[in-house]
Amino acid sequence: MDWPSTAAEAIAVQEKLRGLVEVVDVGPAPRYVAGLDVAYEGDRLAAAVVVLDRMTLDEVDRAVVRGATTFPYVPGLFAFREVPALLTALEQLTTVPDLLVCDGQGLAHPRRFGLACHLGVLTGIPAIGVAKTTFVGAHGRLGWERGATAELVDGDEVVGAAVRTQDGVKPVYVSVGHRVTLPTAVQRVLELAPHYRLPETTKQADRACRDGLLDG
């Protein structure tokens, strides 16, 4: 499988794959939810996937792989920097996740094909994007309490939702990646963040990849 090496090629790949995104809920509520994240130190990187039981939030599996960067960080082409290592980590898992909770955007992307869409389409696994800041789109004010939401709108499209996961904290930005609808994605994020601003999956994956960077 060829991988783009230039921005123009990467954009062409996104334009080609964007039509494969499925915005529909599939199957029963997920049992195994995976958090994915990548840490960097110069040209080195460590990618981690941590699988948790959705109900108990107990860890059931994890995989951490180290490597080197192969694509620079370019807003809009972020996926090309992280997808290769994340796919390798996913292959190392013993447990196949039912949902991928990605660190970044899904449809809330200039070409409607952010990291979560990319990973979802390539693996066929339902995926959602949870970002700490917005990339595209804007939203009105939302309630102060946990569970409050506001539509994230870009142009004339609702591309995601600003979600308050705890009373008074800054909202996180949730968008559809693949094989899930926005309401369901928001519900999953709230379930995964019972005590902190970020989903437990994201926190575990962040910790895992940072530790993975220290080893090598």
Next chain:
DNA sequence: GCGACAG
């Protein structure tokens, strides 16, 4: 044209 810009 100018600035903004997931991680």
Next chain:
DNA sequence: ATCTTGTCGC
């Protein structure tokens, strides 16, 4: 992402 101290609060 990463560079970085102390500090306020449960």
